[in-house]
Amino acid sequence: MIKTNYHLPVLLQPSVTALITDPNGIYVDATFGGGGHSRQILQQLGPQGRLFAFDQDADAVSNVPEDDRFTFIEANFRDIERYLKLYGVTTIHGVLADFGVSSHQFDAKERGFSIRFDGPLDMRMDQTASKSAIDIVNAYSLEELTQLFKLYGEVKGAYRVAEQIVATRQHQKIETTFALIEAVRSLIPERFLNKTLAQIFQAIRIEVNDELSVIKDLLLASARVLASEGRLVCISYHSLEDRLVKHFIREGVFEGAAPQDFYGNRHLPFKKRGGMVAPDAKEIEKNKRARSAKMRIAEKR
Template identity: 50%
Template sequence: MEYHQPVMLRECIEGLEIKPDGIYVDLTFGGGGHSRSILQGLENGKLFAFDQDVDAKQNAEAIENPCFTFIQANFRYLKRYLKLHGISKVDGVLADLGVSSHQFDVAERGFSTRFDAELDMRMDQDSELTAKKVINEYSEADLHRIFGMYGEVKNARSLASAIVTARINRQINTINDLKEILSRFVKRGKENKYYAQVFQALRIEVNQEMIVLEEALQQCADVIRPGGKLVVMSYHSLEDRMVKQFVQKGKFFGEVEKDFYGNELKPFQAKNKKPIVASQEEVAINNRARSAKLRIAERTDI
């Protein structure tokens, strides 16, 4: 399968500070670009790579390295699968969040507004919830919530109402069916951004991306040993905000807790105050790098 070059590959690998005999996890294998780079730094260490996508599994089968283990599962099960492999602590975890360029480029997966296809958007092809199901079966209040919260769509309420009205007459099955409704709500020339926001909201809901990320970050605090690294790259503000909050406060809401002496009780210390962004040169070559934000943190020994 053809996958594009990972964004900020060098910065991600440097952030992990790979030890030749260390144990590492790539939560988002995709085309395997990060995993291959991590393996170059290992001698008798271990790398466990997660991905629920069938295409990713095919890519993983091409890697013949005794240090490498591929796990075809959602990374929300991080601790469970590491335990199955006899691993309780690791030296670093890398996550390159969002949808791979490859998934966007395969029309029938339904991730991209560039093609017409069935409204699908499942990263796990065995999952029962599809974008078509969300659009045709969710209540108006739930549609309003996900468009507003996950897509930051300005007219989320009116859009939800229009979708519920339209589906009374006929089911909304395809990308073009949905775009036909969306086109009434967007200013001329702003279509692509608006479509992207709505599709992002649907994709996050279908794949439970924010819930999965929250669960995975909490597990990272359990499995990364003191001094180990957490390297996370996100592509939209919701994910970045969640990662930033967890690193800075040790939780997703509220303020950081302190002990009797005023020491902060949080599992990670940020290595970079502001997120690392791609260079202008990289953005010119790879448009996907434009919205990428990279955060690196070190596990403290609280």
């Protein structure tokens, strides 16, 4: 049964069209979630096509379609190569990654992702992971929290927010989303409250799930497992993700320029296909979570 309220897929048709070059090829949906993209991929695949889908959240299992061409792998996409090898797959034709959190995860108050609901400070996508938001908020030093809010949330007044958290937890452990909000709200002007809280939550979530380094691992692995002319399709929801993807497609590394050999040849695993693609006004009207989406497409050389 398809659960439409689990997650509404973003840029569905353009992403899947960009992904599939051979309907009988092998594809990976790195972020299965509600399975919207996977179902569309299956629709466009031929009888010999295969799709491997990853999600580290056990909740996603309930969306798995019954289809012989499909395999669900409950794991972090950073280990994509290792899992594909278990299935005897060493080369694939396309990888789709739709980063971040699903609507289901945001809307489940017991997961602690949203500033709208009171729940445990959790924020783990993988519910078996050892580190949750509680550990970060209550154990990171003032300096670590400040850095986190600056780098991952671009939070204005990061130091003061961190200082307030450290002062609050000296009296009482901060264990819930609303306790965290209560701890910092007096620092933030009312008109910036929601935006700043969202930035603080985003920063903690990125740290809990190590989101930037897993994206780096996925991009590096894609460069190794994709066949020549295979496609990499990435949908990002904030500038930290998009910057990584954009730079990697252009330079094949995450910082600076592509390495050159003795003759000055640049080693570039990908060439970009077209520019950044964003949802149109109609899609954003139907799905406000699509408004920050940016899709980039690359072809393996």
